[in-house]
Amino acid sequence: IVVVAVNSTLLTINAGDYIFYTDWAWTSFVVFSISQTLMLVVGATYYLTFTGVPGTATYYALIMTVYTWIAKGAWFALGYPYDFIVTPVWLPSAMLLDLAYWATKKNKHSLILFGGVLCGMSPPLFNMVNLITVADPLETAFKYPRPTLPPYMTPIEPQVGKFYNSPVALGAGAGAVLACTFAALGCKLNT
Numbered sequence: 001i002v003v004v005a006v007n008s009t010l011l012t013i014n015a016g017d018y019i020f021y022t023d024w025a026w027t028s029f030v031v032f033s034i035s036q037t038l039m040l041v042v043g044a045t046y047y048l049t050f051t052g053v054p055g056t057a058t059y060y061a062l063i064m065t066v067y068t069w070i071a072k073g074a075w076f077a078l079g080y081p082y083d084f085i086v087t088p089v090w091l092p093s094a095m096l097l098d099l100a101y102w103a104t105k106k107n108k109h110s111l112i113l114f115g116g117v118l119c120g121m122s123p124p125l126f127n128m129v130n131l132i133t134v135a136d137p138l139e140t141a142f143k144y145p146r147p148t149l150p151p152y153m154t155p156i157e158p159q160v161g162k163f164y165n166s167p168v169a170l171g172a173g174a175g176a177v178l179a180c181t182f183a184a185l186g187c188k189l190n191t
Contacts, residue, residue, distance in 0.1 A: 038178070049108060
């Protein structure tokens with residue numbers, strides 16, 4: 001469980017740095033939310049169904065969180081922002097997986113469907129709360145300037161306030177659909 005959690009941490013670790021992509025913040029937020037969900041759900045459901053013990057998914061997320069704190073601590077020492085990963089955003093999502101598995105008396109299909117939807121919808125919500133409360137995008141943009149994007153990569157400004165342009169709604173919707181597939185893969189790895 002430690003080996004897989006470490007590897008998923010390595011794959012997930014820079015997915016929190018959408019704050020760097022200030023020009024592409026909304027787009028990056030959605031893509032990175034899905035990548036975070038993938039790394040969490042596949043590993044967590046694998047270990048949850050492997051042990052059959054509710055709580056294992058949360059344990060897996062805890063290991064991911066602690067290893068990420070350590071690795072991001074090294075980045076922080078080099079002067080990079082620490083904002084995103086300080087908040088353990090994976091833990092509540094993993095708890096929802098455990099809850100779905102426990103509440104349905106260890107039913108794998110319920111874990112895939114209910115747990116997948118709950119776990120897929122929640123990371124974008126927790127990430128956005130984290131972004132709003134912890135990071136100041138404007139301050140970060142001034143503190144860590146990056147080269148101007150070429151014209152063909154310049155994004156179209158989103159219509160702020162319109163629900164269909166909300167990165168949280170899009171991330172949660174895509175996550176809810178895709179996480180069921182991720183959860184099914186995690187279960188399949190045991191058979």
